[in-house]
Amino acid sequence: MAAEAMGEISAxxxxxxKARAGLEERKARLMSAARAMRLxxxxxxxxxxxxxxxxxxxxxxxxxQEA
Structure with missing residues (x-):
C-alpha cells in the first residue's frame, strides 16, 4: 500500500x-508587445x-529626421 501511495503522489x-507548464505557455501567448513594455x-x-x-x-x- 505504501508503494501505491507513493505512486499516486508522484503521478x-x-x-x-504539466498543468503549470500549460498555464505558463498560455500566459506567454497572451502577452502583447505593448503589455510587455508596460510591465x-x-x-x-x-x-x-x-x-x-x-x-x-x-x-x-x-x-x-527633421523633427
Whole structure:
C-alpha cells in the first residue's frame, strides 16, 4: 500500500507540473508587445529606483529626421 501511495503522489506531482507548464505557455501567448513594455518599465522603475510606476498606455509615433 505504501508503494501505491507513493505512486499516486508522484503521478499527481507530474500532472501538476504539466498543468503549470500549460498555464505558463498560455500566459506567454497572451502577452502583447505593448503589455510587455508596460510591465518591463514598471519593473525597471521598481528595481532600479524603488519607484512605484504604473504605465497606462504605450503608443508608437514615427517622426521624420527633421523633427
Amino acid at each position: 499527481n506531482d507530474v500532472l501538476r507540473r 518591463s518599465l514598471s519593473r525597471a522603475a521598481e528595481t532600479l529606483f524603488e519607484l512605484a510606476v504604473s504605465v497606462s498606455d504605450v503608443f508608437e509615433e514615427q517622426l521624420s
